Amino acid sequence: MNPEDKRLGMHRRISRRDFLNGAGIALGTTLLPLQLLHGAAGADAYYPPAASGMRGAHPGSFEVAHATVQGQxxxxxxxxxxxxxxxxxxxxxxxxxxxxxxxxxxxxxxxxxxxxxxxxxGHAKRNEFCIGGRTLIGFGGTQYIEAPNHYPAVAADLLRELGIDASRFSDYHHGSLYPSLGLQEACFLDRDSFGSDHLALGSYGYSDALRESPLAASTVTELKRLFEDKQDYLAGMSQAQRRQVVQSISWREYLRKYAGLGEEALRFMQKWTEGEWAIGADAFPAWLAWEGGYPGFGGAAFEVAEGVPTGDGGGIFHFPDGNASVARLLVRNMIPEVAPGNSMEDIVTARFDYSQxxxxxxxxxxxxxxxxxxxxxxxxxxxxxxxxxxxxxxxxxxxxxxxxxxxxxxxxxxxxxxxxxxxxxxxxxxSVRAPLVYTNVLLRNWKSFEKLGLARAYCPGSFFQSVRLSRPVSMGGYQFPQSPDEPMVLNLQHIPLAPGLPAAEQFRAGRQTLLTTSFDSFERAIREQLDRMLAPGGFDAARDIAGITVNRWSHGYAFTTDAASGEVSWYPEYWxxxxxxxxxxxxxxxxxxxxxxxxxxxxxxxxxxxxxxxxxxxxxxxxxx
CATH class of the missing domain: 3.50.50.60 (FAD/NAD(P)-binding domain)
Structure with a gap:
């Protein structure tokens, strides 16, 4: 092991491999999950939510399908x-x-x-970590129920039958926790992309702290103007001309050609859309950026398109394990023997008996x-x-x-x-799927975040484009960490893409990259990025990381392509x-x-x-x- 890997703690014993309560599940093993379920290693040994290491499209989940496609x-x-x-x-x-x-x-x-x-x-997976006799929960895929206030009747009825009352999110969400500790949003600029490592506290996008960053003064001015979002960059154009512009180019090209952003500012904005759409600004349609309220259109006089949602946005409802609790509620409803309980609160801590x-x-x-x-x-x-x-x-x-x-x-x-x-x-x-990586990192404490005043960061040049403390939610018997001295689950997101290609080709290329990226490579990227971001707050990757679960989804968000044009169905209703x-x-x-x-x-x-x-x-x- 080279000195840098040793410094980062690549040799430390942590929860990083594919273990199910001590029963190793390795690629090529003869002891497969089905046998574990049926008692080959004891029923209690089989509990997938506790597995760490490479999850999501884990080894053993895709090889048979790939062989079938190849003709076996x-x-x-x-x-x-x-x-x-x-x-x-x-x-x-x-x-x-x-x-x-x-x-x-x-x-x-x-x-x-x-x-x-x-x-x-499916993508609604649950990750559990055990540290010091305490279990912390994270989401391995689908994060939350989005806009439940606007759910279609069929879906709303099913949630209601499962006992999910999405209007009660504020009862469980510690919305004041991070602000009470002085934690806020930030941008992390890395030295490889922007010249030096710099954490700029403030808005998740532009903040005055960027003036002390390695960004050129002209770039800071451009970003300030963009995020203030008051200028009409299409002034003098008719509605038809405006629509022709946004329907014909990417958001990146719009920001370059019409909003006047230079290359450094464009590099800053490239990953802005990845968290929500799994694609960068270079292949993200300008019309979709406008529909989604992204900066650059605030001063433009567009007519509101038919079907565009208005109002409160519909809110969210987030279980500690994301929508894995929805899946668990469905399973418990149909197979009651799998777990005790009968409410959306007790599902959070219910221990499932997979042998059932x-x-x-x-x-x-x-x-x-x-x-x-x-x-x-x-x-x-x-x-x-x-x-x-x-x-x-x-x-x-x-x-x-x-x-x-x-x-x-x-x-x-x-x-x-x-x-x-x-x-x-x-x-x-x-059909085409966008690849995604949701990574959960177990920290022994989050004192470095408190010292830095950081809750989440946008990282436009880094391997993981977003890093954030878990959403603070306590439900039923599950209590979210309240003190920075306690362990914490950190959420990181990475979208493997191939910028410069059309979106569907980027998805396919990203999928191939994802399936050939080793867990060690992910772990090294995690440790290096967190160390560079958080070291000024006293963070030490070798000391402070207690566990890592990488949830890779080579087939993530569902889209469709048009065979003739290659266009992606970002919003089916606007096809x-x-x-x-x-x-x-x-x-x-x-x-x-x-x-x-x-x-x-x-x-x-x-x-x-x-x-x-x-x-x-x-x-x-x-x-x-």
């Missing part, structure tokens, strides 16, 4: 299991589909959910670490039952069902479902093309229907629920079982 086939052994419904994908959409099917179609239905990951929830998920005799079963590799109607008859083959533990098995709901990635379907017409396969293949590939892709196919966010080209939780509802009610009478 498996001979499946028949389990002779038959179900009323098999759901492929146990994310929020798949779980909601099973719940709605039981509620609306057949209360005593026999349902099996199959998922390629070692935990349920796939219990013989249970009406609803969830089978993890099971990648579906073949899906077809028996004998090619679209009125017949459906045979489903999946791989688990390097062995293929098959089950059958009267009906199937696909709640996985649309791009996989052309490779595993031979019943699908060519045109529908082509539409499914136009300008006659063809809407996601609608063609989700057309019912015999006894198979399609849920998931690919079916709406919208990665939001409410869309996942809406698509589950649509898929359930698109099912016909079903095959005889």
């Amino acid at each position: 086939r498996w001979r499946a052994a028949n389990t002779f299991e038959n179900y009323d419904l098999v759901v492929v994908g146990a994310g929020i959409s798949g779980l909601a589909a099973a719940y709605i099917y039981r509620r609306d179609v057949k209360p005593d239905a026999r349902i099996l959910l199959l998922d390629n990951h070692d935990d349920f929830g 998920l796939d219990r013989p005799g249970s009406d609803t079963r969830i089978r993890l670490s099971s990648t579906v590799v073949d899906l077809r109607h028996r004998g090619g008859d679209l009125n017949a039952e459906v045979d489903i083959s999946y791989v688990s533990g390097n062995e293929a098995h098959s089950v059958s069902a009267a009906q199937v709901i696909w709640a996985g990635y649309n791009a996989m379907l052309p490779h595993i479902c031979p019943d699908t017409p060519a045109a529908q396969k082509a539409a499914q293949g136009q 300008q093309h006659a063809n809407r590939p996601w609608e063609a892709a989700r057309q019912p196919l015999g006894n198979i229907t399609f849920a998931g966010t690919d079916a709406s080209s919208n990665g939001m939780t409410e869309s996942a629920i809406e698509e589950a509802h649509r898929a359930v009610h698109a099912l016909g009478p079903g095959a005889a079982s």
Whole structure:
């Protein structure tokens, strides 16, 4: 180990590897999660939320799917299991589909959910850390319920049935905690991108502290003008001309050509959109920046487009583990034996018994670490039952069902479902996903943040473009750290992209980069960036980091591309093309229907629920079982 790695603490013993309460889950191991579930290492040994190291698209979750795409086939052994419904994908959409099917179609239905990951929830994953006998919780993907005040009726009703009262967020959120400690937003400028390391406290965007930064005086002036957002850069243009401008260029190009930003200011702004949209300013449409209220349009007299939300924005509701609690509530509702309790408060600390998920005799079963590799109607008859083959533990098995709901990635379907017409396969293949990385770092304390007066930072040139203390939420028996002397979970975000390429190509390139980036590389980037940011506050990466969980999502936000132009469906409701590939892709196919966010080209939780509802009610009478 080189001296720098040693200084950063790469040799220190922390919670960084893929362990499930002491049972190692390594790539190539013969002891797979399914065997752990069924007692090979004891039921208590299998508890995925406590696993650290590389999570999300973890080793073992994607290799079978990739091999299938490349042409590998498996001979499946028949389990002779038959179900009323098999759901492929146990994310929020798949779980909601099973719940709605039981509620609306057949209360005593026999349902099996199959998922390629070692935990349920899809992108709504839970990370737990244990330190000094205390458990701290973080989110591994979907962060919160966004704009619950504006949720569509289908999704709002489901949340209400699960006992989620989104209007009570203020009861749990310690909104005054960080301000009471003098913590605020900041920008961190790194030496590699801007000449020297500098933490500028103040607004998350522009602040007067930038005047003491390594940025050129002209850059500071440009950023101040941009964030004051009072100037009309399209003065003298008609409405038609204004729309033509913003619909024809990227936000970066708009800021360069019309707002007059120089290269250094553009470099500062490049990652501004990554946290929300998983794409940089160079491929982010100017019209979307305007619709989203990004700076640069404050003085422009645009007409409000039809369908643009107005009002209070709808607020948020954040569980300590993000929307993993939504998934956990769905699972506990359908499989009550999995955990005690009956409220949205007690779900936060409920310890799930994963051995109950796939219990013989249970009406609803969830089978993890099971990648579906073949899906077809028996004998090619679209009125017949459906045979489903999946791989688990390097062995293929098959089950059958009267009906199937696909709640996985649309791009996989052309490779595993031979019943699908060519045109529908082509539409499914136009689905594209944006890669994301949500990283949680367990700190032994957060005194350096208090000393620096820092709550969160935008880092425009760093590997992680945002660093923030966890959102302070206490619910039920879970108490958020109140003192900087206590341990804390720190949230970092990284979007792997290839600036300069069209957005969809950036997503594909970023996905390849992500899957070939080792955990050691992530850990080194974490330690180096935090050390450089926080050292003036007394932070020591080797001493203060107690655990790391990297949640990589090679298939993150759901989008669709237009085959002719390559345009991405950022907002489906503003799609300008006659063809809407996601609608063609989700057309019912015999006894198979399609849920998931690919079916709406919208990665939001409410869309996942809406698509589950649509898929359930698109099912016909079903095959005889």
